[in-house]
Amino acid sequence: MIAATGVDESSLHYRGWRVVLACFLMAFFMFGFGLYGQGVYLAELQRAHGxxxxxxxxxxxxxxxxxxVLVIFTDDLLARIGLRALILCGLTALGASTALLGLMQAPWQLYLAYALMSVGWTGMGSVVIATVLNAWFARRRGLALSLAFNGATFGGIILVPVLLALSSSIGFRSAMLAATIVMVVLVLPVVIVFTGWPVDASPNGAGVSGGKAARHSRKELLANASFWTMVLPIAIALLAQMGFIIHQVTFLEPLIGRASAGLAVTIMAAMAVVGRLSLGLFVDRLDPRLACAASMTSQAAALLVLLQSQSPTVLLMCCAVYGFSIGNMITFPPLIIQREIGSTAFAAAMGLGTSISGVVSAFGPGIVGLVRSASGDYTMAFAMCVVLDVVAAGIVLWRPGKRAEVAAS
Structure with a gap:
């Protein structure tokens, strides 16, 4: 059962919305530093150390x-050390990682910093955010997830330009240390004061399985058709999405110039925010599988038109349409899991699903690059992404049998 059932989730006084604020800040800094900021580190570390x-x-x-690998064990960690302790461990690890990135002198320290960043993802990433919001919300779950995960997009829009500006004015080392201090000052008190489970929620009710039960539920998840018809299409769509995002500027620059290509990225990121907010307002009244398939199909259509046009206006519009669904690809899985797999195995399903989709999507940029090199341009590469999106939309609409609870027995 969801502990939030029976309360007025629409009220601004409901404590769950303060938890959403905490999750927004966690996503802002985790995705800002851990994903979007990596392009900054690449340039600055090359410049500083050669x-x-x-x-x-x-x-x-x-x-x-x-x-x-680490996110698979999120449910075990939640059961053993608790929610707040796990988040604080993640915050400490991320802070140590970003500080070390500014202070490092040797290549081995780079790998230590990135290993610490992985621990940060485990404590402050999408699995923890989705699990805690699943416990606090029932009727407004989709809106809560959309608002919280918008922190990830804002992390890219705001934090990266700030890091670049600070690096130019005070140096990369001072920029990273200053940004780390700001993160700790903002996130630490909010996590301590606002985060926690609802008072009447047991660990299992919040989707956290303990010890042996969690391991048992993961085994059952791998044999559950509903789980695979959610995970596989999301993984395939994210593979295509990562491939397009990484190669977007390289594709657009010869067609519309560097400045317009940069504008296309900005438009796409802004539309990701609009898409999450728009969907969040009514996604709780929609079938999440149908909405997910529609999002994948819209991305396929945008890419198809993109390949057929050289008009700057049309190309920018295609990027806007594509961006509208980008953020929602991490909003749909928790909604589908809660409806079809249930609360008891929620954290296990989120952890395992995030792990699988993370590994698969990591190959997206490389595969698109290989196809582009083999064919000589991006036509075949992005056409492949169109096909992948259509296939993913078809798989996610497949509903194997009735709802299957994967609760640990």
Whole structure:
């Protein structure tokens, strides 16, 4: 059962909205530092130390893969050390990582910093955010998730330009240390004061399985068709999405110029915010599988038109349409899991699903790059992304049998 049932979730006085604020700040800094900021680190570390780009890029890949392993055990950690302790561990690890990025002198320290960042993802990433909001909200869950995950997009829109501006004015080292201090000052008190489970929620009711039960539920998840018809399409769509995002500027620059290509990225990010907010207002009244399929189809359509046009206006509009659904790809999984798998195995399903989709989507930029190199341009590469989105939309609409609870027995 969801502890929030029976309370007025629409009231601004409901404590769950303060938890949403805490989750927004967690997403802002975790995605800002841990995802969008990696392009800044690549440029600044190369400039400061003369390290090859392959060294820094390999450290990023190492971090994402380690994160995909660690998030599997989020439910065990929640049961053993508790929600607030896990978040504080994540905040400490992320703070140590960002401070070390500014202070490092040797390549081994880079890998240590990125390993600490992976621990940060485990304590402050999408699995923890979705699990705690699942416990606090029933009727307004979709809106709560949309608002919280918008912190991730704002992290890219705000934190990255701030880091770049500070690096230019006071140096990369001072910029990272200053940003780390600001993060701790903002996030620490909010986490201590606002985060926690609803008073009448047991750990299992909040979707946290303990010890043996969590491991048992993961085994059952792997044999559950509803789980796979959610995880596989999300993983496939994210693979295509990551491939397009990373190669977007390279594709657009010859067509519309560097400045307009940069504008396209900004428009896409802004539309991701609009998309999350728009969907969040009514997603709780929609079938999440149908809405997910519609989002995937809209991205396929945007890419298809993108390949057929050279008009700057049309290309920018395609990026706007594509961006509208970008953020929602991490909003749909918790909604589908809660409806079809249930609360008891929620954290286990989120952790395992996030791990699988994270590993699969990590290959997106590389696969798009390989197809582009083999074919000579982006036509075949982005056409492949269109096909992947259509296939993903078809799989997510498949409803294998009735609702299957994967609760640990």
């Amino acid at each position: 390290w090859p780009g392959t060294l820094v890029s390999a450290a990023s890949t190492f971090s994402f893969l380690l994160t995909s």
